[in-house]
Amino acid sequence: MSVVRYGVWDRKVVDTRTLQYFEVDETPGFEGFEEFDPGNRIRAFFGGKGFFSFDRDVDLLDGIRNYVARAASESCGKCTPCRVGLQILKQRLDDLMEGRSGQESFELIRTLAEQVRDTSLCGLGQTATVALLEILKYFPDELLRRVGKKGEEQQFCTSYVTAPCIEACPAKVEVPEYIDYIKEGAFSHSVGVILRKYPMAATCGRVCVRFCEMACRRTMVDGAVGIKILKRFVADKERYVTDKWFSPALIKKKKPEQLRVAVIGAGPAGISAAYHLLLRGYQVDLLEAMTEGGGMAAVGIPEYRLPKGVLKLEVSIITSLGGRILYNKRMGHDYTLDDLFKQGYKAVFLGIGAHKGKALEVPGEDRSVQGYLTGVRFLLYINHYYITMGLPVELGKRVVIVGGGNVAMDCARSALRMGVEEVHLVYRRTRDEMPADHEEIEAAEAEGIKFHFLSHPTRLATENGKVTGIELIKMKLGEPDAKGRKTVLPEEGTNWFLPADFVVVAIGQEVDNRFLKGDEGIKINRYGLIEVDPNTRMTTRKGVFAGGDAVSGPATLIEGMSQGEKAAAAMDDYLDHGWVRFNPKNRMSQLLDKLKDIDEMGIRAPVYSEYRITAKELDPEVRKRLFEEVEKPITQEEAYREANRCMRCYRVYSVVTER
Amino acid sequence: MEVRVCIGDFCHLQGSEIVTRVFMELAEQEQLGPLFDFKGVFCLGKCQEEGVSVRVGDRVHKVNRDNAEEFFREVILPAVRAKA
Numbered sequence: 001m002s003v004v005r006y007g008v009w010d011r012k013v014v015d016t017r018t019l020q021y022f023e024v025d026e027t028p029g030f031e032g033f034e035e036f037d038p039g040n041r042i043r044a045f046f047g048g049k050g051f052f053s054f055d056r057d058v059d060l061l062d063g064i065r066n067y068v069a070r071a072a073s074e075s076c077g078k079c080t081p082c083r084v085g086l087q088i089l090k091q092r093l094d095d096l097m098e099g100r101s102g103q104e105s106f107e108l109i110r111t112l113a114e115q116v117r118d119t120s121l122c123g124l125g126q127t128a129t130v131a132l133l134e135i136l137k138y139f140p141d142e143l144l145r146r147v148g149k150k151g152e153e154q155q156f157c158t159s160y161v162t163a164p165c166i167e168a169c170p171a172k173v174e175v176p177e178y179i180d181y182i183k184e185g186a187f188s189h190s191v192g193v194i195l196r197k198y199p200m201a202a203t204c205g206r207v208c209v210r211f212c213e214m215a216c217r218r219t220m221v222d223g224a225v226g227i228k229i230l231k232r233f234v235a236d237k238e239r240y241v242t243d244k245w246f247s248p249a250l251i252k253k254k255k256p257e258q259l260r261v262a263v264i265g266a267g268p269a270g271i272s273a274a275y276h277l278l279l280r281g282y283q284v285d286l287l288e289a290m291t292e293g294g295g296m297a298a299v300g301i302p303e304y305r306l307p308k309g310v311l312k313l314e315v316s317i318i319t320s321l322g323g324r325i326l327y328n329k330r331m332g333h334d335y336t337l338d339d340l341f342k343q344g345y346k347a348v349f350l351g352i353g354a355h356k357g358k359a360l361e362v363p364g365e366d367r368s369v370q371g372y373l374t375g376v377r378f379l380l381y382i383n384h385y386y387i388t389m390g391l392p393v394e395l396g397k398r399v400v401i402v403g404g405g406n407v408a409m410d411c412a413r414s415a416l417r418m419g420v421e422e423v424h425l426v427y428r429r430t431r432d433e434m435p436a437d438h439e440e441i442e443a444a445e446a447e448g449i450k451f452h453f454l455s456h457p458t459r460l461a462t463e464n465g466k467v468t469g470i471e472l473i474k475m476k477l478g479e480p481d482a483k484g485r486k487t488v489l490p491e492e493g494t495n496w497f498l499p500a501d502f503v504v505v506a507i508g509q510e511v512d513n514r515f516l517k518g519d520e521g522i523k524i525n526r527y528g529l530i531e532v533d534p535n536t537r538m539t540t541r542k543g544v545f546a547g548g549d550a551v552s553g554p555a556t557l558i559e560g561m562s563q564g565e566k567a568a569a570a571m572d573d574y575l576d577h578g579w580v581r582f583n584p585k586n587r588m589s590q591l592l593d594k595l596k597d598i599d600e601m602g603i604r605a606p607v608y609s610e611y612r613i614t615a616k617e618l619d620p621e622v623r624k625r626l627f628e629e630v631e632k633p634i635t636q637e638e639a640y641r642e643a644n645r646c647m648r649c650y651r652v653y654s655v656v657t658e659r
Numbered sequence: 660m661e662v663r664v665c666i667g668d669f670c671h672l673q674g675s676e677i678v679t680r681v682f683m684e685l686a687e688q689e690q691l692g693p694l695f696d697f698k699g700v701f702c703l704g705k706c707q708e709e710g711v712s713v714r715v716g717d718r719v720h721k722v723n724r725d726n727a728e729e730f731f732r733e734v735i736l737p738a739v740r741a742k743a
Contacts, residue, residue, distance in 0.1 A: 392699070
């Protein structure tokens with residue numbers, strides 16, 4: 001039970017110090033704050049909105065001193081209040097701890113803290129003294145009773161620096177840091193920040209779904225910072241896939257040769273896992289069922305959004321680092337998990353993806369009829385046969401795509417580029433509820449795709465084994481469900497027919513787990529996904545880890561890469577120690593997620609409206625028949641302007657724990 | 660001459676990719692140019708039979724990776740030249 005004994009958070013003061021534990025109810029909003037790691041109680045928490053203590057005996061002076069010291073060490077030095085002010089504050093708090101000053105210095109500390117808060121240029125300085133000011137205002141007695149008592153009791157403190165964009169990113173990429181380097185023109189440093197997390201910077205700069213931009217606080221001023229286009233700019237500019245960046249010689253600590261690791265699936269999760277394992281010094285073999293690397297990014301994302309050359313170059317980082325990629329190796333067909341362990345691999349990562357398209361399950365639907373395909377197969381074949389091999393593909397005059405996600409958009413826009421005269425897209429809800437990126441929807445509309453909203457298939461019409469069209473029924477929106485999403489209901493008697501030569505069903509994917517059923521020891525959950533321990537990423541079979549779409553269900557490139565990175569860290573621990581160690585950064589991130597603080601932070605910076613740069617695009621009339629990349633890169637000048645829109649919403653958090 | 664190779668699921672697994680590559684390479688060697696109207700299609704309705712479905716004109720044949728070159732020389736090439 002999390003009982004706040006005293007504290008101030010977001011200007012709300014709590015003080016239950018005079019009561020006994022049993023007299024106080026659990027404080028709402030602090031559920032899950034009981035322990036930092038198993039058996040290690042959280043005693044106090046400091047952040048950008050204040051602080052709270054779960055323990056009457058915590059040394060608040062020591063806690064706030066550590067918090068301010070961490071903030072001071074993170075100051076970029078650009079503005080004096082933060083750079084100098086935080087250092088002086090740290091010194092003043094040291095003086096209090098060592099008894100060189102007393103209550104008489106509180107006023108000076110307060111004035112200084114207010115100046116740092118009110119005049120710093122970015123989020124770090126603006127929030128670093130909030131907790132200290134609240135302590136001075138409401139609980140000065142707690143500071144006073146610790147004056148001159150340094151070292152009487154040992155306290156354990158863990159701090160964490162983050163920002164809303166960093167927290168929103170599944171891979172926790174240090175977005176403000178790489179944007180800072182762009183401002184300074186230090187492009188190689190900027191790419192280096194991204195490469196700490198994953199190797200596919202140019203790919204991510206083109207196709208990321210941008211959780212970071214959704215969380216960007218600049219939205220409250222004029223519009224989110226163009227983080228994705230900045231990433232693409234710096235990745236393209238630096239052309240970093242060279243021997244200078246990636247070579248086995250650059251890996252300082254090599255692991256013993258017998259510690260070989262197999263990674264199954266060269267998709268985003270597998271590539272990321274292999275990359276981090278190679279950097280940790282392991283010998284890695286990547287086994288891929290297809291003839292090219294990149295997984296869903298290679299087969300599921302069309303050339304006009306992600307040119308093959310870009311992805312291929314980034315996949316080659318694995319071989320540049322000394323890893324091997326073995327193509328045409330299909331699990332369950334060419335080898336089994338048992339075979340891999342017999343061959344001497346000590347750990348295996350399963351990143352097999354979710355490549356099996358879901359069916360509509362309506363009368364007439366038969367995967368063997370001519371003119372019917374699921375979305376992922378459609379994209380796979382278009383990418384493979386047309387883009388890679390140059391074979392034109394005949395689809396007929398009219399194609400109907402069913403679905404409202406990014407895969408459906410990719411199918412529709414690709415069909416248009418295959419010379420189809422009319423492409424129709426059928427979605428059972430309205431445009432506002434479409435899960436696809438809004439930019440993708442707008443692009444599809446501009447290219448002439450015909451949308452049919454609130455329409456749902458009821459029958460696939462075929463004649464002589466060939467698709468002739470699809471029967472649809474009108475839908476209406478109903479009451480919101482438990483998740484707040486409006487339900488959809490069919491309107492009886494509103495059936496209508498849409499003739500088609502080809503129907504593509506892009507309503508989701510699932511894991512093709514047939515080869516895992518049996519004696520492989522891998523548990524599959526009721527959703528058909530591989531079950532893993534959320535902390536260790538290990539499956540139900542010892543030494544076998546998993547990540548990516550096969551674990552989470554169809555997700556995004558960045559989520560896949562993030563899971564690959566986490567699994568690599570867990571595999572390293574497992575191979576080094578036999579168990580997976582506790583990760584304090586992940587735990588801090590979990591605590592912030594519970595607190596939801598990071599989402600609610602307002603804007604206090606004196607910023608002026610400067611609208612975001614948008615990348616130029618090929619004209620819709622021209623591009624709709626071409627697979628040439630639609631989005632064009634921005635210039636260096638535009639990148640500099642865009643980078644300067646970042647408000648550096650950094651925040652420092654720290655916890656005081658029992659050990 | 661209209662030649663269509665099936666690139667549907669079944670034929671893909673049976674080796675459409677290799678058959679396609681063989682046909683394209685031979686067509687280039689023989690300098691057939693636009694006389695060889697070669698495209699991929701999704702299913703020619705012969706999934707129940709082994710091999711990759713290839714339609715030459717109106718007739719659907721079954722081809723595999725081993726006899727692709729032979730098929731090209733014996734069936735496709737004469738048909739294209741006859742049409743020319």
